[in-house]
Amino acid sequence: MHDAALIWFRQDLRLADNAALAAVQDRPLLPVYVIEDEPGGPGGAARWWLHHSLVALGRSLAERGAPLVVLRGDPRRLIPDLAAQVGAAEVHAGRQSEPAARRRDAETHDALQRDGRRLVLHRNALLHEPHRVRTAAGKPFAVFTPFSRAVFAQLADLPPPMLAPDRLAPAPGTPQGLRAEEFRLLPAPPQPDWAREFPAHWTPGEAGAAARLAAFLREGLAQYGARRDVPAAEWGTSALSPHLHLGEVSPRQVWHAAQARGGAGLPTFLKELLWREFSHHLLWHRPEMPDQPLRPEFSAFPWRQDATMLRAWQRGQTGYPIVDAGMRQLWRSGWMHNRVRMIVASFLVKHLLQPWQSGEAWFRDTLVDADLAANAANWQWVAGCGADAAPYFRIFNPVLQGETFDPGGAYVRRWCPELARLPDRFVHRPHEAPDTVLRGAGVTPGHDYPAPLVGLGEGRARALAAFGAMRGGGG
DNA sequence: TTTTGAGTTGTTCGA
DNA sequence: GTCGAACAACTCAAA
Secondary structure (H helix, E strand, C coil), rough: CCCCCEEEEEECCCCEEEEEHHCCCCCCEEEEECCCCCCCCCHHHHHHHHHHHHHHHHHHHHHHHCCCEECCCCHHHHHHHHHHHHCCCEEEEEECCCCCHHHHHHHHHHHCCCCCEEEEEECCCCCCCCCCCCCCCCCCCCCHHHHHHHHHHHHHHCCCCCCCCEEEEEEECCCCCHHHHHHHCCCCCCCCCCCHHHHHHCCHHHHHHHHHHHHHHHHHHHHHHHHCCCCCCCCCCCCCCCCHHHCCCCCCHHHHHHHHHHCCCCCEEEEHHHHHHHHHHHHHHHHCCCCCCCHHHHHCCCCCCCHHHHHHCCCCCCCCCCCCCCCHHHHHCCCCCHHHHHHHHHHHHHCCCCCCCHHHHHHHHHCCCCHHHHHHHHHHHHHHCCCCCCCCCCCHHHHHHHHCCCCEEEHHHHHHHHCCCCCHHHHHHHHHHHHHHHHHHHEEECCCCCCCCCCCCHHHHHHHHHHHHHHHHHH
């Protein structure tokens, strides 16, 4: 009989293709999740997701014979205690890229080692190992295209995903698993319940992830190249981000399933998975990325912090329909389409000159997929201070973006119902509509829908001037 | 070490 | 209405 082992679930809440689980599935097993109440932990929307995902994981584990134990507190103390309690020499877990998680794991490993035990980390959340992918000069990548070539070459012989174990043996001395009365340990649903619409959009958990993946491959992958930019398209994007974030499905499962399906949209879709890898690569090597601009000269950028502007943007009251539709989709569903994320981010950072960190924080609190690496990397990209960032003069025009990617206004009409009856010609520019048109559509100007926070020409010129000031005088 | 080519996602202006 | 050029110059990766 093998020694008992702990499997410590974190961002790999699945049984299939779980390298940490596979390493110990033949031993008496104690599966554990530790809820850490740390500042900088998951935001409200992500906590909603985590709650339901843990319930799902707990059920699957219980069905297989090894109930999940959920604890709340500091894992540096709880994990070694638990390992001692069941006599486990090893604790297995998936590797994480977040700086706080890496610190915590190092300290947990030290604590275990003092008792002659060890923490064994596995690649579970990524296709590549951030410390094993390097440029020819031995440095981490800072440009996407060469990074993607290097990773793609490595993935040619990616092994197929592993199946979920059928039966698991509980470790003797296992404390009680997740029972109904212990659900109070789980993150509470937010109050007031702004998440009330989330269940209509999402099914957290491994089964929900598998269903979403299958549906996307069936309905969306073939057209992905063109339709991914249309926010009103039902299967335009995979919407797998929250499932991937908590590891309810592994990137390897997605990669293999997409390749098996094939089709015209495949290369673009695989490239998006590699953007996720790239973000984690960056965070691994630049742990300051969530707070500090990767290009240091941006520390001197003349932001104009303004709580009123920020709040109008957060609530979807900027006066630009595609921006407001996106921000309201985010608030109500916990998610926003990728194209619209770029538009709203560019608007906040450039037209409103609010620091990208404000937008990053709001996204992290309201997105169900709130992935620290992807969120920080993409905000920095839009702001122009990130890796491979957009040139500063690339300023999205929210009206043109709306008219290009939401031509009939279906997306705007869905999330901004007060604009639903405007004719196509004005649905993305209600501020230019004559009063007769507005009244005919049931819109009272300045009452039902706000006037633009800033003129597009003015906002653009101000952003260009701010960048110029940073380059010229700031640094 | 030096050199060279390349680099997610745009907009505006003028011919 | 369409098209190409300008925007501004820099860093990175690899030969």
